[in-house]
Amino acid sequence: MTVHLPTPLALILILAGVWTLIVWPPFLRRILKDPRARDEKGAATRFLTVHIMLISTSMILGAATAVIGVRALLA
Incomplete structure (x- = not known):
């Protein structure tokens, strides 16, 4: 079953995914330098572990969102 997503919605998904992939890495660099991280x-402390899980989950979801947007745009 193929579902067509309007182009503006596909672009929003791509933008949201790219935004996530741009925003989280600098945050991770700041967390790694934070004295509470070790x-x-x-x-590694719980502070570091929790933030790494948060960031990795967000980046995985961001990448998936971008891929869905690109696939919808190309469909």
Whole structure:
């Protein structure tokens, strides 16, 4: 079953996906430099673990959103 998505909606999906992929990496760099990211022994803290999970999940969803938008645009 093929569903046609209007071009403006496909472009919004692409834009949202690209935005996500642009915004999160600089945030990750800031988190990695944050003193709360590592304990005194250099081990990752929950602060770092939670943020890495948040960022990776958001980037996966952003990439999927962009791919869906591109596929809808090309369909």
